[in-house]
Amino acid sequence: MVEDFSLHKPDDRTPGGNITAGALSRKNLRTQLRAKRLALTPAERMAAAEAVAGRFSEHCGNIRGYIAGYWAMNGELPLHILQMRLSAQQVWCLPLLLDDGSLGFGSWRPGDPLVSNRYGIPEPDLQPGSLLTPADMSVVLTPLLGFSRVGQRLGMGAGCYDRSFAFRKLQAAPPLLVGIGYSVQEVDDLQAQDWDVPLDAIASEREWLQCRR
Numbered sequence: 001m002v003e004d005f006s007l008h009k010p011d012d013r014t015p016g017g018n019i020t021a022g023a024l025s026r027k028n029l030r031t032q033l034r035a036k037r038l039a040l041t042p043a044e045r046m047a048a049a050e051a052v053a054g055r056f057s058e059h060c061g062n063i064r065g066y067i068a069g070y071w072a073m074n075g076e077l078p079l080h081i082l083q084m085r086l087s088a089q090q091v092w093c094l095p096l097l098l099d100d101g102s103l104g105f106g107s108w109r110p111g112d113p114l115v116s117n118r119y120g121i122p123e124p125d126l127q128p129g130s131l132l133t134p135a136d137m138s139v140v141l142t143p144l145l146g147f148s149r150v151g152q153r154l155g156m157g158a159g160c161y162d163r164s165f166a167f168r169k170l171q172a173a174p175p176l177l178v179g180i181g182y183s184v185q186e187v188d189d190l191q192a193q194d195w196d197v198p199l200d201a202i203a204s205e206r207e208w209l210q211c212r213r
Helices: 026-038 042-060 080-084 160-164
Strands: 065-068 090-097 103-107 114-116 122-124 137-143 176-180 201-203 208-210
Touching (some): 042 176, 065 103, 090 122, 103 122
Parallel strands (some): 065 090
Antiparallel strands (some): 201 208
């Protein structure tokens, strides 16, 4: 397993080491973070995927049930290594975007049929009536554009994960919400919105960050 290297570039860092949101609008912050993510090399992405798979095994390897991942797009940290290392008691699932903008989930293995949703993201070819619900998941691995060390997540702006897991603001895990990203996506002073659902933990190539218990 690749351990604790940094993908930060010197000119990307504030004195504290991370992007500072400051007066940036969320739109501008997303643009900057997307560019930083896309600038990573294929070798850096694969090394990060290996490291995150190891961290997941260490912290979640004994959790049974449905593990919700995502289909990596536009430079998101890939999860294929993590998926291949799931235990026999863990079932890999992918999200499906529903008409109301919330998420359902379906189990998926390589070779199972896929269709593209309205954003062009592959998802299992399943009927809505056969889907698992967000509450059925044991662990949810969420993609992100930015994160803070207290568990705030900056997504693409559609609100699908916040809408789907709003119930976690009122109750403890499960599902355990784990943000997946590169260390260059860490942001200082990421202000929470009323609808934001905090993450329980964040896994990057550098560390497993426990955000709330």
